[in-house]
Amino acid sequence: MAIADTPSAARRCSSSTGWRPGAIWPYLDGTGPSQGRVLCSRAGSPSSSGVVRPSPAHILGSDRCGFASGGVAGAAEAQNDIDVLNPPPEVEKLNHKKELLVQPSSSMDVNCQRSLTMYPCVTGTSVIAFKYKDGVIMACDTGASYGSTLRYKSVERIKAVGKHSLIGASGEFSDFQEILRYLDELTLSDHMWDDGNSLGPKEIHSYLTRVMYNRRNKFDPLWNSLVLGGVKKGPKGDEKYLGMVNMIGTHFEENYVATGFGNHLAIPILRAEWHEDITFEEAVKLVEKCLLVLLYRDRSSINKFQIAKITTEGPTIHPPYSLKAYWGFSHFENPAQGAVGSW
Amino acid sequence: MTGSMDLPAKGGFSFDLCRRNNMLQKNGLKLPGFRKTGTTIVGLVFQDGVVLGADTRATEGPIVADKNCEKIHFMAPNIYCCGAGTAADTEAVTDMVSSQLQLHRYATGRESRVVTALTLLKSHLFRYQGHVSAALVLGGVDCTGPHLHTVYPHGSTDTLPFATMGSGSLAAMSVFESKYKEGLTREEGIQLVSDAICAGIFNDLGSGSNVDVCVITKGKTEYLRNHQLPNPRTYASSKGYSFTKGQTEVLSTKITPLKQKVEVTEGGDAMEE
Numbered sequence A: 001m002a003i004a005d006t007p008s009a010a011r012r013c014s015s016s017t018g019w020r021p022g023a024i025w026p027y028l029d030g031t032g033p034s035q036g037r038v039l040c041s042r043a044g045s046p047s048s049s050g051v052v053r054p055s056p057a058h059i060l061g062s063d064r065c066g067f068a069s070g071g072v073a074g075a076a077e078a079q080n081d082i083d084v085l086n087p088p089p090e091v092e093k094l095n096h097k098k099e100l101l102v103q104p105s106s107s108m109d110v111n112c113q114r115s116l117t118m119y120p121c122v123t124g125t126s127v128i129a130f131k132y133k134d135g136v137i138m139a140c141d142t143g144a145s146y147g148s149t150l151r152y153k154s155v156e157r158i159k160a161v162g163k164h165s166l167i168g169a170s171g172e173f174s175d176f177q178e179i180l181r182y183l184d185e186l187t188l189s190d191h192m193w194d195d196g197n198s199l200g201p202k203e204i205h206s207y208l209t210r211v212m213y214n215r216r217n218k219f220d221p222l223w224n225s226l227v228l229g230g231v232k233k234g235p236k237g238d239e240k241y242l243g244m245v246n247m248i249g250t251h252f253e254e255n256y257v258a259t260g261f262g263n264h265l266a267i268p269i270l271r272a273e274w275h276e277d278i279t280f281e282e283a284v285k286l287v288e289k290c291l292l293v294l295l296y297r298d299r300s301s302i303n304k305f306q307i308a309k310i311t312t313e314g315p316t317i318h319p320p321y322s323l324k325a326y327w328g329f330s331h332f333e334n335p336a337q338g339a340v341g342s343w
Numbered sequence B: 001m002t003g004s005m006d007l008p009a010k011g012g013f014s015f016d017l018c019r020r021n022n023m024l025q026k027n028g029l030k031l032p033g034f035r036k037t038g039t040t041i042v043g044l045v046f047q048d049g050v051v052l053g054a055d056t057r058a059t060e061g062p063i064v065a066d067k068n069c070e071k072i073h074f075m076a077p078n079i080y081c082c083g084a085g086t087a088a089d090t091e092a093v094t095d096m097v098s099s100q101l102q103l104h105r106y107a108t109g110r111e112s113r114v115v116t117a118l119t120l121l122k123s124h125l126f127r128y129q130g131h132v133s134a135a136l137v138l139g140g141v142d143c144t145g146p147h148l149h150t151v152y153p154h155g156s157t158d159t160l161p162f163a164t165m166g167s168g169s170l171a172a173m174s175v176f177e178s179k180y181k182e183g184l185t186r187e188e189g190i191q192l193v194s195d196a197i198c199a200g201i202f203n204d205l206g207s208g209s210n211v212d213v214c215v216i217t218k219g220k221t222e223y224l225r226n227h228q229l230p231n232p233r234t235y236a237s238s239k240g241y242s243f244t245k246g247q248t249e250v251l252s253t254k255i256t257p258l259k260q261k262v263e264v265t266e267g268g269d270a271m272e273e
Helices: A007-012 A037-043 A056-061 A067-078 A089-098 A173-193 A201-217 A267-273 A280-297 B016-026 B087-108 B114-127 B169-179 B186-203
Strands: A122-124 A127-131 A136-141 A144-146 A149-152 A158-161 A165-172 A224-234 A237-245 A251-253 A256-258 A305-311 A314-317 B041-045 B049-055 B058-060 B063-066 B072-076 B079-085 B134-142 B145-151 B157-159 B162-165 B211-217 B220-228
Touching (some): A127 A280, A136 A224, A165 A173, A165 A305, A201 A251, A237 A256, A267 B186, B041 B145, B049 B134, B072 B087, B079 B211, B114 B145, B114 B157, B134 B162, B134 B211, B162 B169, B169 B186, B186 B211
Antiparallel strands (some): A122 A165, A127 A136, A136 A305, A224 A237, B041 B162, B072 B079, B079 B134, B211 B220
16 A cells, blocks of 8 residues: 555645544545544544545555545645534534544444344453552453354453553454554554553543443444453552453443453353452462363363463463363262263 | 414323223123242253253242242153243143153153253143243253253243253343353352342342242253252341240139040940951
């Protein structure tokens, strides 16, 4: 692609409205959050990019970067004098759409019916997390199933967000990738303020809650259960935070959380054995205990796990490893020993 | 200029499917009935025998029908069976197999074997194709050693070193999977079973109240009813209420002697046999 597919390229092309975050991920049909949407929510003024959907030819053929910037630069001035209190209906309709940071899921052809998420396709299984002495520890397996087949075996379902948080997701994997994109935009645009402040886990959790709930209200959910954990310096020193959001928008903050099957198999163990200020070694042992039970009893779990931790020093995602499972019970060897020939 | 995609769809509940459901019901569709769930039953094999455990809550939908019911049923002096599912079904099926085992003991003159109970249960349940909703954990010690089996409503069975059934089975299984090992002693076995039932009681809404434990070893069975009471009722005053005499003011007193209404005649007709 000729234009704006690297931040440096975008920065090089100067435009009156400056480089917009998200300008590096255009969709093939020309739509994309870079159509001034992020900027709109802050500046409050519409850009013209909503009026004309640039065709692919326009994007590819243009030798000016910032297909949004090119169009906007000229039109922004023309539209600076719109009546904000009583905007014309055209502008009003576009404004309403543009103020959404979250774009409605669009199918390829703009003329066909919008498709709503009915069922997940590629799914990850449980994530478990809890607070420990130095921060938050999070773990999950690295598998993603396509229905009942284990399609992908090296998938990272825990990612770092900024310097202060970790996000883990179970459920539809493509929706998780979309959420990571939104979070990238969020952290980038926050970074652009350049005020020394950075988004903490509480803020990101709150943002994700709004995103998930709003999507649910449009009957087009992001089919995930997300776990958000982090540590950030607050008024009372280093504050650990751990919260969960699921696809219908239910959210809460807790000392230990789990998604999916982890709710049934790991939470009873955590409720019995978690305590405040557990050390990292004990935390890893507890996590491994839960992961082993999940390996035994969750059909979509695989024996390849990743543990991640977040402390004041930053996020660390350890490389994946396997756990030793025990199958040597004598009853497993010969179940019919009491009555030969029975089953 | 795009026309159809401009306005986002309105949110809120769409009642189209409710109309369809009503139409289907009018045409004779039966809506799915309510299934009774709500139990944690477990069993494990330890070095000398078998330990069975159960919670004591019986539910009727969202209501607790019986706070302290007995879910560990007698099959034979050396065989006990925990039951989950519809209470009537588990009671009836275990009673029936228990009487069959008794008749068999009279006929053979020997102690009943666990596999006998297992076969009687599974053939009965299979014949009813899952309509007898009884999910059982059957355990006992006979001349061939300790045995533990699970029986599912459709008639399939498993032979396992440790087993859980019921709605709290996942919570109890997480405890077993993390802590079970072979060759447990009697105290360790009872402790592990109690831990598993408590995990079910506190993490599953369908299970609650107290923990029942049954320990079966060669020649001896101990039924520890209400072995643990982790959900006690706490009254405001531990002594209960006490009302001293004179606490209630007496406003008036009226005494009515009862007239004798029955006349007793000597030497009447004796009752006919």
